[in-house]
Amino acid sequence: MTLLAFLFCMGGFAALSLAMPRHHAALVGGPLASRRRLGLKLAGWSGLALGLAASLAAWGLAWGVIGWLGLLTTAAAPVLLAHTWWPRAKP
Amino acid sequence: MNGKTPKAQGFRQSQAGLHTWTGLLVGWILYLIFLSGAVSYWREEITRWTQPEIGATHDVETVARGAIAHLQTVAPKAASWSIALPDERASGATATFREKARPAPRRGVDPNAVTIGPDGKVVQPRDTEGGDVFYRLHFDLRYVPVIWGRWVAGFCAMFMLVAIVSGVITHKKIFADFFTFRPGKGQRSWLDGHNALAVLALPFHAMITYTGLVTLMVLYVPWGVAANYPSKTAYYAQSITRAKPVKPTGEAAALADIGAVLKTAERAWEGGHAGLIRIDAPNDVAARITLTRRASDTLVDGRWEIVFEGVTGQIRSQVAPSSSGMIARGGMIGLHAGRFAPMTLRWLFFLSGLAGTAMVATGLVLWIAKRRQKLADPSRPHFGFRLVERLNIGAIAGLPAAMAVFLWANRLLPTGMAGRGDWEVHVMFIAWSGLLLHGFARPPRRGWIEQLALTAVLLAGLPAFNLVATQRGIVSSLMAGDMSMAVMDLVLLGLGAAFAAMAFGVARHRPAVPKVRTPRPAPTAPNAAQPMAARQPEEVEA
Amino acid sequence: MAFGISDVNATGVGLQRKTDWRGVFDLIARIVLAAPGGYAVMAACTMLLARVLPGEALDRTLWATMLSFAIYACLVVWTFAARSALRAGAVMLAIGLAAGLLARWAA
Structure with a gap:
């Protein structure tokens, strides 16, 4: 369950980061259509919300919120590192 | 510029200035507080390491x-x-x-x-303070009355809280820049790094700062007590119930x-x-037996006690924190000290603490990097700039080196020596003072490289010394199943490698020669010299 | 830097910027208002909260003290965000007096 929560949060951050034009261009290439942007944002926030739900399921109310905040930090780090060292060359 | 109303723009700007100056003024002490605090998550492990004569507890x-x-x-x-x-x-x-x-x-x-x-x-x-040295350093400082140390720590914590709030307000693109880190671009990289470290672990930083203040809250803000009690003694009489003497x-x-x-x-x-x-x-x-619960058992710090009849072993009474205020406060103290944390969470707290330490350090370096760009004559910077630039070296690179020196003193000072425990700490501060002076004596870039390299050697040398000169080297620890000692030796080795990498990084980094800025002539008189003067130096010396 | 003083003074090159004395005064005023002034206003607010919050004396005291740091931080941020030091001072004084008087009355 912890792993699931972590993956949800990481996926959420990945989607949210790709919803930003600059990062989208660097990683995926090409312009960001507004439809795709909306979809990515929705997926992103859903991921974070699901991560919260999984945390609450794993640890209860008080611990779940605290644990979620901790997971946000740990899940954002790999996404940040990916963006730093993985961008494809722009077409 | 970006469609915001002047009022909103002014608000953000005001917070930007506040953030920079509150950060700098307490930066060096905050760095000490963060580093000693992060290391204190391993207080027991460090104490064990400094007293290898005592083996691991089994029962x-x-x-x-x-x-x-x-x-x-x-x-x-x-x-x-x-x-x-x-x-x-x-x-x-x-x-x-x-x-x-x-x-x-x-x-x-x-x-x-x-x-x-x-x-x-x-x-x-052997007589040593062990991990308690860093734990006490974190809020009592040293060589000053304890109350002064706590006031300094509280002052810095309050500055940090204001820096967090103003930092969040000022960073209008807090989420747009959240995933941006561009290494190798001089001042821009330091800013990215500072932001990333600050924002990534923002929940931790906010929590640790606020709970730190709450831990000593009656000292810093006695007004709640003053409102309802005639004296602090009366307050303590109600908040700390003492058992009747037997x-x-x-x-x-x-x-x-x-x-x-x-x-x-x-x-x-x-x-x-x-x-x-x-x-x-x-x-x-x-006879009466009173058992107090282990601090690592629960999140809520406070008195959990069971009183027994000494002869029969029957329970007489039991207390636990019960009021909402005591539980909330105990929970905050518990969150700050992290005694409840199992291993995984303890590592996460430690890494977050290191992130906070690095955040403060990058902020201090950023202050210099930013101002170096604005210098009219980079070869003759003004006094304030020179002071901060040189102090940074000994304050940032010198402290970990001094902490390693403490561990070396623990191994090298003779066991029978009088006042040995105090001298281990004196040696640490003597080393730190020396390194602070070294930062002023050497050219800045050399100073950084030398101190980072020294830290690397000092840290990595410790497990090597353990292996060669003591019976608690990493091999014997692993064979005896003593994971605490073994992991500590490995972590010291790893940290040594990290500092070596940093020293190499600084050594390899070749700064572009900063161009002297000539005053710009009026725009209506285009000048062949203008393109040269208008270009900013891309890279700045770290 | 938004405070109107030159934060870089070059030596040896002869560049001087005129010191903005109004800005310096504004900055010092805000610092005095925020740091000790904010502490005083926060103290009054804390005493008020410690008396009017629900619950036992011990709980009220603890909760009010726990909240005090958030109050202080907000006061400091406000002092630097206000349009002028004068405005900041007036608002702080008003809050401080009101809280102090109410705390007295609630004793």
Whole structure:
């Protein structure tokens, strides 16, 4: 369950980061259509919300919120590192 | 510029300035507080490492029995006995006693205290403060009255809180820039790094700062107490209930078996463990055993106690934090100290603490990088710039080196030496002072490289020394299954490698020659010299 | 830097910027208002909260003290965000007096 929560949060951050034009261009290439942007944002926030739900399921109310905040930090780090060292060359 | 109203723009700007200056003014002390705090998550492990004579604890009951046996021998008629029990991470119990009509010993100077090893027998470990050095440094500082140290720490924490709030307000693109880190671009990279470290662990930074303030809140803000109580004494009388003293009757009686008492407590606490045993009027009919719960058992810091009849081992009474205020406050203190944290969470707290330390360090370096760009003549910077640039070296790179020197002193100072524990710490501060001066004596870039390299050698050298010159090298630790010592040696090695990498990074980084800025002529008179003067230096020396 | 003083003074090159004395005064005024002034206003607010919050004396005291740091931080941020030091001072004084008087009355 912890792993699931972590993956949800990481996926959420990945989607949210790709919803930003600059990062989208660097990683995926090409312009960001507004439809795709909306979809990515929705997926992103859903991921974070699901991560919260999984945390609450794993640890209860008080611990779940605290644990979620901790997971946000740990899940954002790999996404940040990916963006730093993985961008494809722009077409 | 970006469609915001002037008022909103002004608000953000005002917070930007506030953030920079509050950050700088307390930056060096905050760096010390963050680093010593992060390291204090391993307080017990460091204490174990500094006293390799005491092995790992396997069975607390054996230790407790041994302590009582010792006390029966040396002080069967004392007014009270006190035994501090270890948990899985610590080793060795401290057993002491108090005679009637003698005042309680001052902290750190207890002639009656002995250490009980994992086998229940008295051991004589080398005199050292161990992990407590960094723990106390974190909020008491050193060489100043304790109250001053706590005020300085509180002052810095309040500055940090304001820096966090103003930083969040000012960073209008806080989420747009969240995933941006561009290495190798000079000042831009330092800013990205500072932001990333700050924002990534923002929940931790906010939590640790606020809970830190709450931990000493009655000292910093006595007004809540002043509003409802005639004096602090009256407040403490209500908030800290002291047990009534026990009068011995003079009639002798055997104490109940401590193992049984410990097990009863464990059941009453639903799996919790005792951290402190106090026996009043031992070997008397009126004897009373008070068990205090281990701090690492629960999140909420506070008094969790069970009082037993000393002879029969029956429970007399039980207390636990009950009011909403005590629980909330205890929870905050618990969050800050992190004693409750199991290993994984403890590592996460530690890494977050290191992130905070790096955040402060990058902020200090950023201050310099930014101002270097604005210097009219980079070869002759003004006094303030030079001061900060040089102090940064000894304050940032020098502190970890000094901490390593402390560990070296622990290994090298002779065991029989008088005042050994104090001297380990003196040596650390002497080394730090030397490094601060070194930062002023050498050209900045050389200073950074040399101090980072020195730190690397000092840290990596420790496990090597352990292996070669002691019986608690990493190989013997692994063979004995002593993971705590083994992992600490590995972490020291890893940190040494990290500092070596940093030293190489600085050495390899070739800064572009900063161009002297000539004053720009008026725009209506285009000038061949303008393109040259208009270009900013891309890279700045770290 | 938004405070109107030159934060870089070059030496040896002869560049001087005129010191903005109004800005310096504004900055010092805000610092005095925020740091000790903010502490005083926060103290009054804390005393008020410690008396009017629900619950036992011990709980009220603890909760009010726990909240005090958030109050202080907000006051400091406000002092630097206000349009002028004068405005900041007036608002702080008003809050401080009101809280102090109410705390007295609630005793």
